[in-house]
Amino acid sequence: MAGVLAMASLIDDAGVRMIPMNDLSRGISRDxxxxxxxxxxxxxxxxxxxxxxxxxxxxxxxxxxxxxxxxxxxxxxxxxxxxxxxxxxxxxxxxxxxxxxxxxxxxxxxxxxxxxxxxxxxxxxxxxxxxxxxxxxxxxxxxxxxxxxxxxxxxxxxxxxxxxxxxxxxxxxxxxxxxxxxxxxxxxxxxxxxxxxxxxxxxxxxxxxxxxxxxxxxxxxxxxxxxxxxxxxxxxxxxxxxxxxxxxxxxxxxxxxxxLPLLDGFNQRRREIVERYRVAASDGPLRVLAADGEHHVAHLAVALASDRDDVRARLEAGGVHTDVHFPVPDYAQPGLGSAQARLPTTHAVAGQIFSLPCFPELRDDEIQQVCDAIKALR
Ligand SMILES: Cc1ncc(COP(=O)(O)O)c(C=O)c1O
Structure with missing residues (x-):
């Protein structure tokens, strides 16, 4: 997931606290x-x-x-x-x-x-x-x-x-x-x-x-x-x-x-974050992919929504930054120059997925803000 390296928690123009996708400075201060x-x-x-x-x-x-x-x-x-x-x-x-x-x-x-x-x-x-x-x-x-x-x-x-x-x-x-x-x-x-x-x-x-x-x-x-x-x-x-x-x-x-000795604890915290989002999303327009067990280390909190752009805009208004991992399948990347494109699930999912903030240093009140923004989508 190359890209955002550090993004501090910010207040937007309307006074809403923005929850970042990641904030490396927190892990650096902790360690x-x-x-x-x-x-x-x-x-x-x-x-x-x-x-x-x-x-x-x-x-x-x-x-x-x-x-x-x-x-x-x-x-x-x-x-x-x-x-x-x-x-x-x-x-x-x-x-x-x-x-x-x-x-x-x-x-x-x-x-x-x-x-x-x-x-x-x-x-x-x-x-x-x-x-x-x-x-x-x-x-x-x-x-x-x-x-x-x-x-x-x-x-x-x-x-x-x-x-x-x-x-x-x-x-x-x-x-x-x-x-x-x-x-x-x-x-x-x-x-x-x-x-x-x-x-x-x-x-x-x-x-x-x-x-x-x-x-x-x-x-x-x-x-x-x-x-x-x-x-x-x-x-x-x-x-x-x-x-x-x-x-x-x-x-x-x-x-x-x-x-390395801290890794299992970080992974457990990531799973907890995804589970809270998943529960908050039930009965709403989002499907948050579960990360419920040792086989999953919740690197990303990924959700699917058929009206993704609208959902992302509403979350952003609620103070939640989101991102897409990954927006363009490899076969459609100009720099990879592949002609093959008959992958229906890959194609369909690329238009629906997006990621919610998920990193071990996310605070409980911030997770709650994301959950509230998810619930407000219903
Ligand atoms: C699934 C996957 N494979 C490979 C890589 C490449 O790792 P790196 O950025 O260290 O080259 C990444 C991340 O960037 C990734 O998410």
Missing amino acids: RLLLEESIRDVLDSGYVVMGPRHKAFEGALAEYLGVEHALGVASGTDALELAIKTVMPAGKSVVLTAANAGGYTSVAARRAGFDVRYADVDAETLCISLDTLEAALDSEVGVVVITHLYGRLTDIRGLVEHCHARGVRVVEDCAQAIGARLDGRSAGSFGDVAAISFYPTKNLGAIGDGGAVVTSDEQIAREVAQLRQYGWSSKYSIAIPGGVNSRLDEIQAAILLAR
């Missing part, structure tokens, strides 16, 4: 001492790239997710690119994914040198389902990227099984879903490999860009470790093609290491 200590430690150590905190964070992240390997990279998009490059089977060159997830996978797949095709999404979950996957999967597809959109861990086991039975590899896009669990297993531990983003508004956010590739496959981990540094097998020896410079810097790693 100030922790952040300063982390940054000071890095400065004191003199290791600014791939140092001890980077290593410690990779270890802590792998343990948290229950995977063997975590590799820090510079962004979630880089993580997707390297993951896709690493698992694309020889002789294949097509990546299949959803078209409603902001274009990040499309950009990453193109950068990796592959073509992208799209599967439709399920009308309830807004993620790829077994049915929509089956309808789109053909023998040219080598990699499927499953995005756990809005923080919802999809029914990933069936999808992975279906793909593996056809020799297709699976990348999980966990940019929005870090910490989501299904029967005790974490998002990112089901596919061949997974990509994570630490963009500041993410559930585990850095103070800048960052990302990680996670996997339990030794070979994939080794290859990603080489690709993120020029394709090096050791310093100055370029052993494999396709290498880039994509490192998670030491300061961001130290910050993420300090914040």
